[in-house]
Every structure is written in C-alpha cells, then in structure tokens.
Amino acid sequence: MHTTPPTVQPEPTWRFDAELLRRYDRPGPRYTSYPTAPHFAEGFGEEDFRDIARRSNDDPIPRQLSLYVHVPFCRSPCFYCGCNRVITRDESRGRTYLDRLLREIGMVAPLFDCDREVVQLHLGGGTPNFLAPRLLGELVAALGRQFSFSHALDRDFSVELDPRFVAPDDIEVLSAIGFNRTSLGVQDFDPRVQQAINRVQGVDETLAIIDACRRFGMRSVNIDLIYGLPLQTLEGFGRTLDTVIDARPDRLAIYGYAHMPRLFKAQRQIRDEDLPDPETRLALLELAVERLGDAGYEYIGMDHFALPGDELARARREGGLHRNFMGYTTHAQTDLVGLGVSAISHVGDSYVQNHRDLPAWEAAVDQGRLPLWRGLVMGTDDVLRAELIQRLMCQGEIDTRQVERAWGIDFGRYFADALAALRPLQEDGLVQCPPGRIRVTPRGRALLRIIAMCFDRYLDQRGEGVRYSRTI
C-alpha cells in the first residue's frame, strides 16, 4: 500500500490568541530607543554632542555608521498619520529644505572619523519622494562625499516611497543613486477605507511600482499595511491582503492604527464611530497573521513579517538580528546619525533629537549651529536595561547568568521588580523562566512590547503627559 508521508508543518512563528491579546491591549512604547524619546531632556548642548562624537571615534575599532534623513513634506494629508510632517504642494520647499540639509551635513559629517563606514542609510518622512529623484541624488551624493559609504554588498540603503507620487522610471534613477531597498505605503486597498483616511491609491499603480523595484534591482520591497482603520472590514482587508501577498513583497509591516486625535490633529478627521470595535480589530489582525502565515511569511517581531529567504528572517533564526530606530536590521551595533528636522541620533551611550519644529531647525542651521533640541546620556542602568530589551526583541531570550557575569550583578536582586512584573506573563504562557534564562514563547512573541515593559524603569514614574499607542 502506498502511503504519503505526513507533510511537516514549519513551526508557526506567531501563535494567535485573541483572548490573550485582548487582555494585554494596553499602551506601551515601541522601544526604538531606551530610554524612550519622551524622556529626552531639552538643552542638550552642541558641545555635548561634539564631545560624544569625539569619544565614539576613540574606540579601538570605532563603530560603523547608520544615517537617517528625515524629509517632512507630504503632498496630501493621510488622516491616520501621527508622524512629523508638513503638508504642502510647493515643490520649492523641497529645494530649500535640501539646501539646509546640505549645510547640516557639512556641520555634522566632519565630527565622525572618515574610516567609519556607512553601512546603512534610510530616508523617511513625511514623504521622501516629495523630493524629485534628482534632488534625492544630490542628497545621496553629498552624503557620499562627506561620509564614507561602505562598498560592501550587504549595505542597506533604503527609502520610503509613496507609490502615488513616484513613477516606475523614477525607480531606475533611485537604484542608480544607490538605493537597494524600498518601503511602500499601502495601508488598505479598500476604496471606502481609502476615502475615510484620505489616501486614494490604486492597486495597479502600486503593483507597477513594486514591479519597477524588482526590475531595477531593489534587493527587497516592504509594504506597510494598517489594521483598525475607519470603515475597515474583514472582507475588504482580506482582499487587500490577497492582493499584496500575490505581489510577494519581501517584507511586510502590519501596524495597528493608534487613534489619538488629541495628540494628532489630522486624526480628528476620522470619525470615532467609523472605527472597528475591539473585536473586529483583533479579528483583522488575526486574519493578517493567518493569511501571511499560510503564504509562508515569518513573523520577525514588532509588527514585521518577512519571507523565509529574506535577510531579516535568516538573521532572526541565526540569532543575528539587531534593532535600531529604523526597526529590525542585520547590521550589528552602529552609531546612528540623524539628519533633518526631528531626526534622532544615537551615538555611543547618548541620544540626541533634532528640533521637531521646522522653523526652529531652519533657524539653527541658518545660524551655523547644530539643530539639536533634546537628548540624554544613558547611565549604566539604562545601558543594561536597553541591552536586555534588545535581546528580548531580537533573540527572544535573556541569558541571566551571562548578564550577571558581564555586569557584576545578582540578577534576581537587581531585577526583582522586573521579575515580579514578569510573573503574570509567565502564568499566561508569554515567557518561560527556566534557571538562568528568560525566554519568550511563540505565544509571547506577539506581545514583545509588554514583556519589554517589565524592564522599563521609567514606566513606574508618573508620565508627564506621556502617551503611548496601544500595544495591539
């Protein structure tokens, strides 16, 4: 008799548990930095930053560099957006902004030794492609002249694009400029949802851009989707998922819409009654996780999915994943230099953020000053906790004995509070604590933020109006 061997199902990378997710739906930071940005203090001086940059050059092998450039302009407001942006259709504003960016680069680049190679460059916004490809070329050329770009094949030069305002031919130019990765906004293809969020974007034009990215050598394409948007339905979002999955992007990010109209003015255009109820919201997420899982996507963590052959998926499996302001990355610890309005730098053990207010940023640059607004220098406790949060988010595991040896502490005593906070999560099966280890379970991987929060010393303090989005 002929029997077919049972197919081995790969271990699902996300165990969806609606009840658990519902219970843990509470506000929390994304930990792109620790301590988080609301704790940065104003009055971080230019001399402080120069000193920090100098010290970072003094390591026996100084860290390589990641560059982030923020382009705040958008042609049209998407109502869900809470990012730092300026709505305008005046293209000349892009030119003036670029001129100031070039001045800022001229002030910042010399602070870093020229043998420190740039292994990662990311353009975010706003809409980076508000700047025409030619201007983006000018920007990257200036960066390349004043910093040292790595020539390694695995360097990551990525740009966020709004597919509505870029043409397939532009992608060829972007590739020639040096970009090898793109991230495209989609959110939802359902026309009713698009109307409600003021982002009408055709399927065909989007697919044409994805196709162009492939044709012109982009190493990977990421698609952003959002669940919990006004008027979203399981049917509509399901069709969007099918369409997107058919296009087989290398990476996907599925964000939960955070409705905070008091903080973000544009969101006031979204009617509360149009928002999906918590049940539907969870169901939308479950649908996404299911469809992506069926299509072979692996869950990396913190809303991100990737095909198994993608570097992030491989890095996660091999323990080589890292996390910085730009999200998950394969590049080991780099120092991050942020350029442009609101951009954040992370050099050595310090964080510095540029002015979030565009006129203030402009004034500083015009006066030949570094446009620094606020920042902080991490203390030893901060560095330790930041490392633990990194490990949780990237490897899903902490080796407590190794931490004790490296830091000279008694883990149980030092982190008594954190371990107490972890206990209910242990009981819910989100983490396991065998001797010498704290391990995130498959079920817990959906709630990395909640687990990380156990190690956040600053959450105890009364938030001075600090608002975080919900974790689901």
Place this chain on the structure above:
Amino acid sequence: MADHDLLKAPHGTPIADDGDEFTFCSTCAFSAACLSEGYDKSQLRDLHVLVEHVGPFREGDHIFREGDPFNAIAAVRGGTVKTYVNDASGREQVLGFFLPGEVIGLNAIASARYPCNAVALDTVVLCRFSFPMMATLASRMPGLQRHLFNLLSQDIGKASLLAGNYTADERLAAFLVLLSRRFAERGFSATRMRLTMARTDIANYLRLAPETVSRVLRRLQDEGVLKVDRRDLEILQPAVLGELAHHVLRD
C-alpha cells in the same frame, strides 16, 4: 577643572592604610620591597608616613606638567595615566601609559624638573611618595633602594621598545602582549582588558595612524585572534598574538 598639584603640601592622613597585615596596599609598587625585606606592618610605619593618597583626578586633569619642579613620584592606585611631551611644532607625542601599580615620575629622578606631562585618562587615584623623604629612607632600607632601581630600569626598558623598524601588526601585537603581562602581574586577567586609552593615543604611541590601528585590530578580530567590543578587548589566541609580537619583544 583644578588640577590636584603634586607640588601641594600633603594634607589629611599621611598613612595609606588599607588591608590587613598580609595584604597591604595591594596596588603599591613598593609592597614587594617591604615584603621581601620581611618588614612587618609596625616597622613599615616609617615607610608609610611618606605615602599620601592623592586624587581623584578627573579625566583630562594633569598630575604634573613638563617643567614643574620635581618633588614626588606616585604609584597609580586606580585608573590610567598617560605621559606625553609636545614636540617642536606643538604636536603631542605620547610617551607611555601607566596602569594601577605602576609608578610615574621616575624619569624625573635625575633632574630637578619633570621632563614630560602626565594626564589622567579616566578617574585616577595615586599614592604620592615625597622623593626627598624617600631618598633618605632608601639609604636606611637597602631593599627599598634596590626596588627603586628595578622600577627605574623597567621604565627605561619600556620606553625603547617601540622605536624599532617593525610593522604595524608587530607593534600592535607587542603593545597588547605587554599590556596583558602588566595586567596579569597586578592580578588582573591576562586576556580580558579594558583599553582606557583612546585609539588616537594608542596610534600616537605606536607611531601609526589611527585608521591603521583599527584596520589591524579588525583584521585580527576577523581572524579570531581577539575580540573587541567598544573599549573591552579579549585576547582569544594569546599564542598567535605572542608569535606576532615575538620579533619586537625578543623573548
């Protein structure tokens, strides 16, 4: 930032007194002299009346400057000290680094003035030994005199080490091997060390460009000979490093 001046008269308790009868001033460069002569703690009172704990010096504080009148030597109790001179065009030339247990100011013994500058690279505490008083005592305690000469000759030997025509790899390997030995002698790990000196200082000392120092270290790291994380360095293959350094160290 006010410098703690070695010229200032000692204040506070002059007796450096940490530890018990057997472990006395564990980082003291002269403890070997005392123990080898069989002096017990009460007899050492004579010696220890010379000693004064000085500091803490903050990073960047000068301990003495070139041309200051010489009146004391000092043992490093904690932190790292860098000595340097400024050449004719005002450029800094690094002369050496001093770890806990090592003595600074020895090269001033022959003259009336310090021939170089000494600066703290991080938080530094010292045991200051008034030299006039020490010279008097040395005539009464032969072990002390011998030990002083030992320290002097070690110091001179160290200085001439990197003057030869060696490759960047050889110089860096020799630097690390010597550091490793010095740490080990003081009871620290021979393979895990913290490089408190900036790469520009290391480069200057070895007469190399800073980029060269990093390039060599990166290569050695890629080859698995050592591992560098920020300022922490771990020697993974001491034998390989020793082989590289052999030509320079000739031992």
